[in-house]
Amino acid sequence: MQPATAALVRELILERLAEQLAARSLTPSDVPPEFDLLLEGLIDSFGVVEIILMLEQRFAIEFDFDELPADDLTRIGPLAEYVERKSAAS
Amino acid sequence: MIAAEPHGPLCSRFLRAAETFSDRPAVEAAGRTLTYGELRRRALAIAARLLAEDPEREAIPLTGVYATRTVDSFAAVLGILLRGHGYVPLNPRFPALRNREILERAGCRAVVVDPDHLDAAVEVTSGLAKPPTLVVPTGLQNARDFELPPSGPATPAYLLFTSGSTGRPKGVLVRQANVAAFLGAVADRYDLNETDRLSQLFDLTFDLSAFDMFGAWHHGACVCCPAAGELLRPADFVREASLSVWFSVPSSAMFLDRLGGLKPDTFPSLRLSLFCGEALPAELANTWAAAAPNSIVENLYGPTEATIACTAHRWEPGAPAGANGFVPIGEPIGATKAWVVDEELHEVRPGEVGQLLLGGPQVVEGYWDDREATDRSFVTTPAGNRGYLTGDRVTRPTEAAPLEYVGRIDGQIKVLGHRVELEEIESVLREEAGAEAAAVGWPRTSSGAAGIVAFIASTSVDTVELRRAVSARLPDYMVPRELRLVGELPLNANGKRDRKALLSILEAG
Numbered sequence: 320m321q322p323a324t325a326a327l328v329r330e331l332i333l334e335r336l337a338e339q340l341a342a343r344s345l346t347p348s349d350v351p352p353e354f355d356l357l358l359e360g361l362i363d364s365f366g367v368v369e370i371i372l373m374l375e376q377r378f379a380i381e382f383d384f385d386e387l388p389a390d391d392l393t394r395i396g397p398l399a400e401y402v403e404r405k406s407a408a409s
Numbered sequence: 410m411i412a413a414e415p416h417g418p419l420c421s422r423f424l425r426a427a428e429t430f431s432d433r434p435a436v437e438a439a440g441r442t443l444t445y446g447e448l449r450r451r452a453l454a455i456a457a458r459l460l461a462e463d464p465e466r467e468a469i470p471l472t473g474v475y476a477t478r479t480v481d482s483f484a485a486v487l488g489i490l491l492r493g494h495g496y497v498p499l500n501p502r503f504p505a506l507r508n509r510e511i512l513e514r515a516g517c518r519a520v521v522v523d524p525d526h527l528d529a530a531v532e533v534t535s536g537l538a539k540p541p542t543l544v545v546p547t548g549l550q551n552a553r554d555f556e557l558p559p560s561g562p563a564t565p566a567y568l569l570f571t572s573g574s575t576g577r578p579k580g581v582l583v584r585q586a587n588v589a590a591f592l593g594a595v596a597d598r599y600d601l602n603e604t605d606r607l608s609q610l611f612d613l614t615f616d617l618s619a620f621d622m623f624g625a626w627h628h629g630a631c632v633c634c635p636a637a638g639e640l641l642r643p644a645d646f647v648r649e650a651s652l653s654v655w656f657s658v659p660s661s662a663m664f665l666d667r668l669g670g671l672k673p674d675t676f677p678s679l680r681l682s683l684f685c686g687e688a689l690p691a692e693l694a695n696t697w698a699a700a701a702p703n704s705i706v707e708n709l710y711g712p713t714e715a716t717i718a719c720t721a722h723r724w725e726p727g728a729p730a731g732a733n734g735f736v737p738i739g740e741p742i743g744a745t746k747a748w749v750v751d752e753e754l755h756e757v758r759p760g761e762v763g764q765l766l767l768g769g770p771q772v773v774e775g776y777w778d779d780r781e782a783t784d785r786s787f788v789t790t791p792a793g794n795r796g797y798l799t800g801d802r803v804t805r806p807t808e809a810a811p812l813e814y815v816g817r818i819d820g821q822i823k824v825l826g827h828r829v830e831l832e833e834i835e836s837v838l839r840e841e842a843g844a845e846a847a848a849v850g851w852p853r854t855s856s857g858a859a860g861i862v863a864f865i866a867s868t869s870v871d872t873v874e875l876r877r878a879v880s881a882r883l884p885d886y887m888v889p890r891e892l893r894l895v896g897e898l899p900l901n902a903n904g905k906r907d908r909k910a911l912l913s914i915l916e917a918g
Contacts, residue, residue, distance in 0.1 A: 334873060334876055334877070335876070335880070335885075335888070337877050337880060338504050338505075338880050338881055339502070342505075342529055342532075357637050357638045357641075358637055358638065360637065362502075362885075363477075363502070363612075363637065363640075364635070364637075364638065364639075364640035364641055364661075365661075365825055365886075366502070366885060367641065368660070368661075368664050368825065369824075369825065369860075369885060369886060372860055372890070373860065373890040373891075376851060376860060376862075376890050376891065377890065377891055382667075384667060384668050384669060385669065389638075389641055389642060389668075392641065393638065393641075
């Protein structure tokens with residue numbers, strides 16, 4: 320299994336949202352770390368759930384929501400860094 | 410004179426409620442509220458605009474609606490119904506190709522578009538041979554001096570497309586009479602009234618959304634949509650919206666539990682908690698019951714073909730779970746009939762497992778423009794019962810026991826409540842990868858909902874490109890969480906695809 324790096328996680332998420340980004344004329348490199356996937360309307364709450372489940376499965380980790388503030392859950396930078404930390408610890 | 414009679418049951422019940430409860434809230438979304446009076450005015454104005462755009466009586470009485478959950482999209486749904494058409498929901502979160510296929514198959518001549526999504530809607534429709542008129546409901550005049558076209562029980566309510574095992578989504582046309590039969594059943598069961606406030610957590614492309622809308626609007630109640638992200642803080646949403654009725658898929662509740670949102674006494678305002686769309690684990694139902702101590706907890710069951718939900722089971726916390734630790738799916742509601750049948754369509758005995766066959770006024774006539782699929786699933790039994798074969802394996806442990814869901818007869822799985830045919834994903838993968846492909850359901854665990862992993866019989870396919878291509882054709886919930894390249898796909902002794910062997914590859918990590 321590939322280890323999770325924040326860069327890889329970010330790439331996976333943005334790859335998943337390629338269509339939605341394109342619809343807003345954004346390319347992955349336009350997306351800053353503080354970009355909030357939910358508030359920017361790229362996904363809804365179900366989409367958040369689906370991305371978290373994808374990351375958990377892909378990197379064999381389990382999110383601990385006590386460790387990750389709700390605001391960070393939907394921001395791509397903090398989310399990717401959390402997955403990297405979690406994956407390194409498991 | 411605005412309201413010409415007769416109207417279909419969905420229209421007439423709404424118009425009556427709008428008169429009685431004119432100043433009460435009908436819908437709340439994204440910080441905006443419309444009272445019944447306002448919702449009626451907007452809906453009538455949209456109906457008038459649609460009629461003006463297209464005064465001819467269309468052979469196919471269907472109009473699209475391209476919108477997310479905003480107050481305007483709800484007005485659009487009602488406007489389309491008042492114009493005498495069924496609504497065909499398109500989803501801005503679906504790929505353009507998917508939306509285009511829906512429009513093409515439905516043959517809509519007009520689409521009501523949320524102004525925020527106009528560019529995307531233009532992209533969707535411009536690729537069509539006969540692009541429909543896009544109607545943006547802004548600057549609407551109050552409707553005056555026009556007669557609504559008549560509608561009736563046989564008028565379409567909505568046309569939805571659900572995953573199809575042949576690689577093509579299946580259309581399900583639900584008529585006003587089907588929805589009215591469902592609403593009659595739930596009115597008796599839940600005693601909905603004008604003080605109720607219902608959650609609305611579903612996109613219009615998911616038929617469960619019809620329960621919240623029409624369930625509320627028949628009784629003067631209010632539908633409440635959470636703002637973006639509010640669902641991740643469910644206690645705040647339920648409290649701020651003063652919800653009395655919660656309706657979601659179990660996966661949502663499971664996720665809220667993981668977020669720490671289901672502590673005891675979190676939702677004291679709820680009087681009714683309803684779950685539908687996938688199997689409900691008994692343990693989760695118990696946790697929910699403690700979080701919502703004043704609430705009845707019910708498990709509903711029903712495929713789109715039998716209109717929203719057609720069986721229900723009231724859960725007593727701590728009661729023994731049914732098959733696989735799930736809450737039973739219970740008994741048919743209203744005038745629905747449910748039989749458990751074997752392969753020859755004879756009823757099986759209590760204790761035996763069979764396929765669930767559904768009949769009654771909630772069951773639709775067949776699939777939209779698909780005789781073959783209709784003939785496969787809509788059948789008459791030797792005993793003369795006409796019904797829809799669900800593909801769900803169920804059992805009634807004893808004659809008096811409620812029905813229990815056991816599993817599927819085919820490759821259909823549920824992802825966050827959405828129905829997904831693995832064969833549909835496989836056919837898209839095959840086309841895009843130019844190689845054999847197999848999709849398997851990643852089983853649901855205590856920590857999360859089921860998902861999809863796909864295996865491609867190739868060593869050279871670019872998975873990043875493949876994912877992009879698949880995402881351009883399938884809704885997000887159908888895109889595999891992972892694409893794995895394998896030299897070849899394992900076959901079982903019968904020469905069929907061996908999903909068990911594929912699952913063991915996954916388990917090996």
